[in-house]
Amino acid sequence: MSKIKPEQDSSLSSTAGQEKIVQAAQPDAGLMRTPPKENTSPFHGLWALTNRDLRKWYTNPIQLFVSLIQPVVWLGLFGKALNFTTFISSSGIPPAQQNAILLSYFGTTSYFSFLSCGMLSFIVLFTSAFSGMSVVFDRRFGFLNKALSTPVARGTIVMAKILQSVGRSLVQAGIVLIIAVVLGMDTSHFTAQGIFGAFVVVFLMGMGLSALFTMLALRSADWQTQMAIINLLNLPLLFASNALFPLKIMPTWLQDVVRVNPVSYANDATRQLLIGATGWGSLWVDFAVLIAFAAILSAVGIILSWRFLSK
Amino acid sequence: MSATQTGTPSFSAIVKVEKLSKTFGNLKAVDNISFEIQEGEIFGLLGPNGAGKTTTINMLTTLLKPTDGNADVCGYNIFKQANEVRRNVGVVPQEYTADEDMTGINNIILCADLYGIPKSDSKPHAQELLKLVELQDAAKKKVGTYSGGMRRRLELACGLINYPRLLFLDEPTLGLDVQTRTAVWQYIKTLKEQYHMTLLMTTHYLEEADLLCDRVAIIDHGHIIKIGSPQALKESIGGDVVEIEVKEPNPDLSTDISRIALVKNVQKNNNTYLIKAEQGEEATAQIIDIIRSEGLHVTRVSLRKPTLDEVYLELTGRTLREEEVDKLSMFRQRATIRRARAGT
Numbered sequence: 001m002s003k004i005k006p007e008q009d010s011s012l013s014s015t016a017g018q019e020k021i022v023q024a025a026q027p028d029a030g031l032m033r034t035p036p037k038e039n040t041s042p043f044h045g046l047w048a049l050t051n052r053d054l055r056k057w058y059t060n061p062i063q064l065f066v067s068l069i070q071p072v073v074w075l076g077l078f079g080k081a082l083n084f085t086t087f088i089s090s091s092g093i094p095p096a097q098q099n100a101i102l103l104s105y106f107g108t109t110s111y112f113s114f115l116s117c118g119m120l121s122f123i124v125l126f127t128s129a130f131s132g133m134s135v136v137f138d139r140r141f142g143f144l145n146k147a148l149s150t151p152v153a154r155g156t157i158v159m160a161k162i163l164q165s166v167g168r169s170l171v172q173a174g175i176v177l178i179i180a181v182v183l184g185m186d187t188s189h190f191t192a193q194g195i196f197g198a199f200v201v202v203f204l205m206g207m208g209l210s211a212l213f214t215m216l217a218l219r220s221a222d223w224q225t226q227m228a229i230i231n232l233l234n235l236p237l238l239f240a241s242n243a244l245f246p247l248k249i250m251p252t253w254l255q256d257v258v259r260v261n262p263v264s265y266a267n268d269a270t271r272q273l274l275i276g277a278t279g280w281g282s283l284w285v286d287f288a289v290l291i292a293f294a295a296i297l298s299a300v301g302i303i304l305s306w307r308f309l310s311k
Numbered sequence: 312m313s314a315t316q317t318g319t320p321s322f323s324a325i326v327k328v329e330k331l332s333k334t335f336g337n338l339k340a341v342d343n344i345s346f347e348i349q350e351g352e353i354f355g356l357l358g359p360n361g362a363g364k365t366t367t368i369n370m371l372t373t374l375l376k377p378t379d380g381n382a383d384v385c386g387y388n389i390f391k392q393a394n395e396v397r398r399n400v401g402v403v404p405q406e407y408t409a410d411e412d413m414t415g416i417n418n419i420i421l422c423a424d425l426y427g428i429p430k431s432d433s434k435p436h437a438q439e440l441l442k443l444v445e446l447q448d449a450a451k452k453k454v455g456t457y458s459g460g461m462r463r464r465l466e467l468a469c470g471l472i473n474y475p476r477l478l479f480l481d482e483p484t485l486g487l488d489v490q491t492r493t494a495v496w497q498y499i500k501t502l503k504e505q506y507h508m509t510l511l512m513t514t515h516y517l518e519e520a521d522l523l524c525d526r527v528a529i530i531d532h533g534h535i536i537k538i539g540s541p542q543a544l545k546e547s548i549g550g551d552v553v554e555i556e557v558k559e560p561n562p563d564l565s566t567d568i569s570r571i572a573l574v575k576n577v578q579k580n581n582n583t584y585l586i587k588a589e590q591g592e593e594a595t596a597q598i599i600d601i602i603r604s605e606g607l608h609v610t611r612v613s614l615r616k617p618t619l620d621e622v623y624l625e626l627t628g629r630t631l632r633e634e635e636v637d638k639l640s641m642f643r644q645r646a647t648i649r650r651a652r653a654g655t
Contacts, residue, residue, distance in 0.1 A: 030436050030439040030440070030474075031474060031502075031506045031508070033474070035428075035473070035474035036428055036429055038398065038426060038427040038428055039427035040427055041427070044425075044427035045424050045425045045427065047424075048421050048424030048425065049425070052410060052413070052421060055412060055413070056412050059412060060412075140639070140642065141406060141407075141408060142404050142405070142406030142407070142408040142643060143408045143410070145369075145404055145406075145408070146402065146404055146408040146422075149372045149373070149374060149400075149404075150397055150422070150425035150473075151394045151397040151398050151426060151427065152425040152426075152427075221639045310373075310374050310375060310376070
């Protein structure tokens with residue numbers, strides 16, 4: 001059964017520390033070799049951990065497909081059924097006035113394009129929400145403990161969770177954008193810089209949101225609680241933002257909430273960048289808020305990981 | 312970095328634990344334990360569920376911060392030099408932690424990446440370790456297709472990737488079939504005998520501790536009750552029991568028999584002598600000589616050696632344990648047993 005022949009070691013005594021030490025080196029398992037110089041940079045292992053999670057997703061097309069169903073349903077059914085552009089154009093108001101109304105509310109005349117940008121943040125939000133779930137499963141099945149028993153930086157473990165989620169968000173947002181264009185999103189304002197800028201927005205928002213959901217999962221080994229947290233935060237973050245509806249039609253108290261929700265800034269920025277919408281503020285403000293959101297939450301996530309990843 | 316490879320004999324303590332304690336809320340999981348492990352020995356922690364074995368391992372591998380006390384592992388302090396400790400020890404957890412979507416070899420390389428070992432070393436080394444645990448044929452198969460025994464062996468290989476001086480094994484044979492268990496025992500012996508690695512293992516199985524460990528500590532309710540070699544522990548509960556039946560009930564030879572140095576205690580019931588002795592085999596031979604020299608006839612002999620089970624039950628009691636153990640650790644243990652039994 002075992003091919004390794006134990007050396008019949010008659011002198012092997014069973015008392016502590018008395019066994020004989022000098023024996024012929026057995027190089028077959030390499031354990032007697034001088035170990036290599038290890039990479040002690042604080043970032044070592046980051047790509048290995050990130051790729052471990054990403055691989056689960058890109059080698060499993062079903063997961064990718066399922067994650068795209070929701071935005072497609074929203075775009076194809078919700079966006080087509082509740083289309084403010086059609087709603088207003090069927091009202092009998094003269095076309096010039098129709099455009100003025102649409103512009104003043106949506107910053108663009110195409111509600112579908114407005115919603116398409118909102119769907120980018122939707123997919124980022126829903127992808128990020130599940131970033132915590134993989135922490136829970138890693139804890140539950142012991143992988144987290146195994147990683148913690150290695151010299152990999154605690155912050156790296158958290159950053160890998162954030163980055164894998166950002167990676168998924170970028171790809172999925174790209175696919176959602178293509179679907180939106182196919183379904184009729186206005187592309188007349190598309191520029192290379194605009195599209196690049198939109199993906200920077202997706203990156204920043206994905207980073208901030210997945211840092212948030214990852215840190216909420218740091219101590220948890222219980223996926224039911226994690227699902228509850230996701231449900232608790234996801235829809236409020238979506239509806240208390242300008243993803244689906246413009247700020248202007250909301251009651252003032254809700255407007256105040258929307259204004260502190262970082263998701264709104266992402267929507268505002270992508271609308272300015274992709275469909276040339278007039279935003280609620282300067283693009284720079286949007287980017288400043290998003291950069292601060294991503295940087296602060298990632299930093300907090302890393303700091304909390306030092307304290308809470310192990311007990 | 313690692314000093315194992317120097318080849319010079321060293322009997323220094325590789326693990327020094329001083330008054331280590333861990334409290335979870337009101338529960339003292341580990342209560343003021345102290346022990347030392349010598350370089351090159353296999354040290355076993357024995358104890359019932361919830362006794363504090365895994366908590367102790369988790370503290371020594373820097374996964375848990377002790378509430379009180381201190382410990383040095385491989386010459387590094389677990390509080391102040393946690394990263395150095397991590398670099399020098401290998402950990403084989405109780406659970407099956409390998410990623411099912413990855414191949415066996417990629418799992419080992421992932422572990423190597425976490426240690427910062429360059430690919431130029433980790434790739435060939437992973438192959439060598441797979442060979443050690445006889446998984447080279449399955450190296451490129453996804454772990455999801457592995458049987459429980461194969462997964463356990465893979466975990467062992469992962470734990471060895473960083474050339475550890477000290478290997479922690481938490482319940483290495485939990486739920487395994489007899490073949491895999493014997494194979495794992497063999498690997499453990501190989502690590503000690505050929506590579507002079509120090510091993511700290513926990514186990515439920517006393518035969519395993521008896522077979523492998525140089526010394527064991529019996530731990531219960533967070534305390535170390537007894538520490539010593541399996542042999543010494545067995546002798547501590549009174550040694551071997553020799554039962555000898557003779558044809559003639561008289562004369563009574565009890566006093567003659569008790570004069571033998573190895574004999575501790577003699578009882579006589581009709582034709583039968585019940586004798587407690589050290590080194591039962593030799594004692595028996597001497598007893599038979601005495602009986603025969605008196606012209607009597609021996610009709611039946613039996614020799615019973617105490618098992619570690621008896622020591623264990625004597626020290627930890629026979630009552631069944633129905634203590635609350637934390638939910639997560641029980642989940643993991645059940646998952647481990649389930650997976651160990653899965654597959655072929």
